[in-house]
Each structure stands twice: as C-alpha cells, then as structure tokens.
Amino acid sequence: MPSKxxxxxxxxxxxxxxxxxxxxxxxxxxxxxxxxxPSALLSPKTRYRTTTKDGKHKGKHxxxxxxxxxxxxxxxxxxxxxxxxxxxxxxxxxxVMTPKDHSVHHNQKYAVTKxxxxxxxxxxxxxxxxxxxxxxxxxxxxxxLMSRRIPGKTSLKDRISIRRRRLGGELLEAIAKDYGIxxxxxxxxxxxxxxxxxxxxxxR
Numbered sequence: 001m002p003s004k005x006x007x008x009x010x011x012x013x014x015x016x017x018x019x020x021x022x023x024x025x026x027x028x029x030x031x032x033x034x035x036x037x038p039s040a041l042l043s044p045k046t047r048y049r050t051t052t053k054d055g056k057h058k059g060k061h062x063x064x065x066x067x068x069x070x071x072x073x074x075x076x077x078x079x080x081x082x083x084x085x086x087x088x089x090x091x092x093x094x095x096v097m098t099p100k101d102h103s104v105h106h107n108q109k110y111a112v113t114k115x116x117x118x119x120x121x122x123x124x125x126x127x128x129x130x131x132x133x134x135x136x137x138x139x140x141x142x143x144x145l146m147s148r149r150i151p152g153k154t155s156l157k158d159r160i161s162i163r164r165r166r167l168g169g170e171l172l173e174a175i176a177k178d179y180g181i182x183x184x185x186x187x188x189x190x191x192x193x194x195x196x197x198x199x200x201x202x203x204r
Contacts, residue, residue: 008033048086061089065096078102118144154179159189166190 003014006029013029028034049060065079066072068091073079080097081088097105104112110130113122117134118141125133135141147156154162158179165175167190172183179186 004029006030006033008036049089061086061094064089064091065094068094069096080105116141154181154185154189162186162189163192 001014002020002023003012004023004026005012006027008028011029015023018026050057051060051063052058053063059079061079061081062073073096076099078097078099080095080102082093082095085093112130113124114130114133115122116136119136119138121136123136135145143156147159162175162179166172166186172186172190176183176186
C-alpha cells in the first residue's frame, strides 16, 4: 500500500479511502500538521506569525499580548513591534496602541511638532504644512525668516525705513544712494513686491 513520511511530525502514513491522485498531492498526515507547517506560521498577506486559539487563527503577537495583559484585545487595539521586526514577538518588544497612534507611527512622514527657525519655540503646524512651515506663525518671525532669505545689503530694519521714507515722499534716487542699492530694489521694497511684501510694520 502506498505510504509517505509527514515532513512535520515524521510519522509514516498510508493512503486511505482517497483516490491515488489525491494521495499523490497530499503532503501531510493530518490537518494539524498542515496548519503547523513552516510556511503556514506566517500570514501570506502581512507576514506576521500566526497561531490558532479556540479554532480561530490570529496573529501570534496579539495572542502573546493577550497573555501579558490578561484579557482579550479589542478590534480597536493594535499590537506594535517596537523594533519594526514583525517576527520578533518578545513581550518586551510589543506594545498596545490605538489605530490612530499606530497609523501616525508608521505612515506619518513629517513631525507633528516643529521648532521655530527664528525664536526657537515649539509649535504645531497645520497638517498640510508640516513640511514647509518653518516659523511659529507670528509676523515678526516670518519677516525675520524672509529677511534671511532675501539676498542683498538691506536688513529688515533698513527695509522698513526705506518703505517709510518712500511713503514720506522721498525720491528713489536719494534712498538708493543712502543704502547703496539700486532704484529698482527701492521701488520693489516700497511697493511690497515678492518677498518684500511683509515687513512687520503693519503696512503692505
């Protein structure tokens, strides 16, 4: 009678009532050995180790965490691997997280809080501006940051003075000569073009 050795338990098993073709395709002696085969210990989708409890399949990391905390986990509790290795199910490597915290940890690209590039205080940027926002949102910090980016000889204080002198009626040539800049630069500062638009003096 045809027989085979089970690759999991090593037991010799023979063909029963099944057809010769079914026995030819059969590899394991029982359903238990089939479930405990090496390839079955990893979920085909998530690649997490799996186990069976009360006839139901579940992630081994969840089963271990349930033993640690002494209760069953709800569907709104995720088990996170601290070292990022889904195969390391040591109890000290696991922690329970909410779905939101777990998603933020794995999917959020930019930090929720940032430090102002000017005054140094920590702030929470808008969720759509986490990458590009560099200041805390105050006009003074924004103007100072812009002054650092603007090439040229004028400081923020000089540009505020230029605007006020121009509003007072002074000629472009005289202002340009005093500050050593071109007439077009004086005009751009006075009219608030481009990066000169906000100077921190409340005028635009």
